[in-house]
Amino acid sequence: MAPTGRPRALSEHAFSPHDAVLGAAARHLGRRRFLTVAAATAALAFSTNLPARGATTAPELDARRITSDPFTLGVASGDPLPDSVVLWTRLAPEPFQEDGGLGTQRVSVDWEVALDEYFGAVVSRGTALAYPEYAHSVHVDVRGLTAGTVYYYRFRAGAWLSPAGRTRTAPAAGSDAASLKLAAVACQAYQDGYYTVLRHVAEDDVDLVFHLGDYLYEYAVNSAGGERRYTDVVLPDVFNRETMTLADYRLRYSLYKSDKDLQAAHAAHPFVVTWDDHEVENNYAGAVPENDVPPAEFLVRRAAAYRAYWENQPLRAAQLPQGPDAQHYRRLNWGTLAQFDILDTRQYRSDQAYDDRPHAPGAESDDPARTITGAAQEQWLLDGWRASTALWNVMPQQVCFSQRKFDTTADAALSMDAWDGYRASRNRVVAGAKAAGVDNWLILTGDVHVAYALDVKENFDDPASATVGTEVTCTSVASGRDGVAKPDNWDTYMKANPHMKFYDARRGYVRATLDRQQTRLDFRTVPAISTPGAAVTTSASFVTEAGSPGLEPA
Known part of the structure; x- marks a missing residue:
């Protein structure tokens, strides 16, 4: 679609009940029951409110x-x-x-x-x-x-x-850019507090902002705006329900984007965005919804959510959804300094193992057929690494990549929604990075509402194994409310995960400064978002040197 002219006819975007929704359902369903063609078509027609053929007239x-x-x-x-x-x-x-x-x-x-x-x-x-x-x-x-x-x-x-x-604009292809400063943010539940963090991002001297998912949340927002108690705005009832339809998702973006701090961050810096689950529904997996609803009905909801996401983000026509599917993973470069492989770990994943409950690794979660990226995206990632000429290979994505044990026992539970629930998938990616000679691998992660600094190990169960990369989680903009520096499980997590070098549960963002010698990682936090205007401080700083994976205090 040429942005400055007339878009292609909508029929060319594959908003077709049979080709888009039913085709995706047939590809992704697996163990869930499937509706008849007639029922799925009726559900689509009833629920989406997507534009009709020829509507651009x-x-x-x-x-x-x-x-x-x-x-x-x-x-x-x-x-x-x-x-x-x-x-x-x-x-x-x-x-x-x-x-x-x-x-x-x-x-x-x-x-x-x-x-x-x-x-x-x-x-x-x-x-x-x-x-x-x-x-x-x-x-x-x-x-x-x-x-x-x-x-x-x-x-x-x-x-x-x-x-x-x-x-x-990015540096010229093949040019030896000297440095890059980026900010990583995620998880901005409007109802959990003010976007103070984004105001500080707007004022920071960064070249680029990566938003790593949960740009909005599907949950109801009451007339007071949840925790935003210091404003006199009374929100209409249209927000006091879970988002289900295209109109619901569009209105929810209107609510979020009405925030002046979010507007300031977007106006100050170019964004690179990727989605996680709440842009559609909590912890959905491919075509499998969180709750027990007919799969074709869920794909109608996913189509609406994906559509509204594209409408409200600075994305190219290549990312425009076709029904419930969208090509969201993509690659950007910053000269020869950095290659960014932006992942989608939500749309193509296998259903979470063990009913998505914290669980020790077992036969179900370790099935080699399980994937968090889908086969095509995984191959795209590995092929991109093999062809990369960048000094730093940066992987912006959604959920925690590194192992994260929840206690110190031998059979400690892990998150089945993160890469821990897809260990075969993670092992293939780690092996692919090693085979491609990726020496300077930096993973940017959202989702968990806390800040971590983690060494990525070749074998997480062997602390002496090689460190192959660095992962940082950027905590949240607002989700989780104010937070604390050291939550109750701080000691347990730090002991259970020796590759975890930092853990902070306050709101904030990560600032990463990449140059030819090292990457510096600054964890920027605010003491509260329950009241507006809190100051930002740097709670910790680390460096990882080029050619020497692993985190050291700055």
Whole structure:
């Protein structure tokens, strides 16, 4: 789809009951029962509210007739390449209404990119169409930009001008970039507190932000906004229910993106995003839902959730879902300094072993056929490592990769939702990294609402085995509420997992500075998010040297 022109007919995006939903169900089902074709088709037609064939012929609204600010959800950029970057906004003068206040008409939106924040040196401009079928979102893939350059961008609809955003392109392919500073964030349950962490990310001097999943949560948000007690906003009842339909997910993004601290972070830096479970439903596995609902019904929900995710993120057309499927794993480069292999460990995984309860390793969880990535993505990852010319191979992904024993007994329980529940999958990836000669492997992880610094071991059950990489979990932006520096299980975890070098359960983010000699990892935390405006401090810093895997205090 060309962002500055008319999109392809929706039929080409495979929003077809038979080809998309039923095909995915047949591929992914396994042990769950399957509905008849007629029942699945009826469920799709009843539940999705996805656009009909030919719907992009909607009439155009004269943007001069928009009477209130349509840029209430801010602006964003993402997935920088050496010559391009994606720009995003979504028009919603009434963000808490299902249609955003713009009905079913399309709207022309002008955009421009400049070298300066005052837009005196504009280098590119154009017009995009905001279609109601895409919730009036705009995705502009700006081409022909100069590598390694900071740019400013903005949008205009009628008389309304958006806030300006700042972005940057990646260094030229093959160039020896000297350094890169990135932030890693995850898990921002709106109802658990303020996005103070994101305000500090906005103010930090980083080149790039990785969002590692749980951008939103499907759970109900009450009229007070949960723990956000110091605002006088009364939320409408549309948020006080679990997200199920396309309208529900779109509205939930409207709620989250109405937050000014989140808007500030997006406006300040380009984002690279990947999803985890709560963008759809807690701990879903491929086509298997958390609860016992018909699988075709769940795939309808997944299609709606994936659709709303794309509409609300700075992603290219390649990531636009086709029914309940989306190609979300992808690869970016920062010259020869870093290769980023962004994973999707949710869409293709086997169902969790042992009914997704903490459990010691056993025959079910260690079945060699089990996968957390799916065979195609696993092969893509290993092939990418073999072809990599980067000094640092960075793997942004969702759930804890390293072993994490919950107690000190010989048969300690592990998480069946993390890589511990897919040990054959992990062993193949570790072996693939070793075979490809990946010497400087950095894993960025979200999900767990705590900060860890971990040495990745060739054999986690043998502390003396080789260290093959480094993993950091970035704690959460808000999920889990305020948190504490040392939770009750701190001593147990540190003793049970000798490869764990740091553990902190406060809210925050990780800042990673990569250069030709080392990567420095700063764990940035705030004391509370239950009240707005808390200061940020660095609770710990580590380095891992190029060519010498393993963490050392900075």
